Amino acid sequence: MKLTWVLVADKSRARFFKAKTASQIEEIMDFTHIEGRLHERDLTTDLPGKDANKGAPGKHSFQDKIEPKQQEAIDFSKHVARYIEDAVKENKFEQLMIIAEPSFLGMLRKQFSDEVKQLISFELDKNITTHDITDIREHLPLPFSKF
Numbered sequence: 001m002k003l004t005w006v007l008v009a010d011k012s013r014a015r016f017f018k019a020k021t022a023s024q025i026e027e028i029m030d031f032t033h034i035e036g037r038l039h040e041r042d043l044t045t046d047l048p049g050k051d052a053n054k055g056a057p058g059k060h061s062f063q064d065k066i067e068p069k070q071q072e073a074i075d076f077s078k079h080v081a082r083y084i085e086d087a088v089k090e091n092k093f094e095q096l097m098i099i100a101e102p103s104f105l106g107m108l109r110k111q112f113s114d115e116v117k118q119l120i121s122f123e124l125d126k127n128i129t130t131h132d133i134t135d136i137r138e139h140l141p142l143p144f145s146k147f
Contacts (some may be wrong), residue, residue, distance in 0.1 A: 002094040004121075005087070007080070008136055009062045009108070010101035011073040015082045018093065022140050025133060031083070033076040074107055081111035087115055097141055098119050101127035 006025065016029040062108040066074070086092060096116070100108060104126040112120075120140050 003092075004095045004097060004117075005084075005086070005093040006097045006099070007008050008099045008129050009080060009104055010127050010129045011076060011104050014083075015129060016083075017133075017136070019140075022137055022142050023138075025137055027066065027133065029083075031076075031080065031113075033072070033079070052118070073104060077104060077107035081108060081116070084116055085113060088119065094119070097122040097140060099124040099126055099128055099136070101125070101129075
């Protein structure tokens with residue numbers, strides 16, 4: 001039977017489990033990204049900068065194309081993906097199942113290498129990071145051996 005890792009994640013937390021079967025699931029890592037829980041106003045310390053354009057009247061603000069909260073989520077998805085990439089290189093699992101908050105799942109997909117994508121056997125776009133292990137287990141497909 002393949003050793004399976006299960007990732008349960010959102011923009012502020014990523015929980016990793018290892019499983020041989022759905023009934024034998026054990027949490028192995030829990031990353032917390034505090035910045036993912038902050039309000040937008042707490043992530044920015046100042047107003048956008050101003051540029052005095054000599055050829056035009058008035059001043060223009062510099063605006064970030066990506067909001068700070070969104071950038072924090074992207075950075076966290078990169079961190080999670082890097083952890084998975086390292087685990088793949090060390091042959092720590094043979095298949096990956098992911099349950100993630102929908103927008104964060106999309107961010108993760110963008111970060112994964114083709115090698116990691118080939119190991120993904122199940123995806124569910126749902127936010128259950130705060131659920132207990134029994135509830136998480138109920139969201140996984142049965143039996144694992146089909147994958």
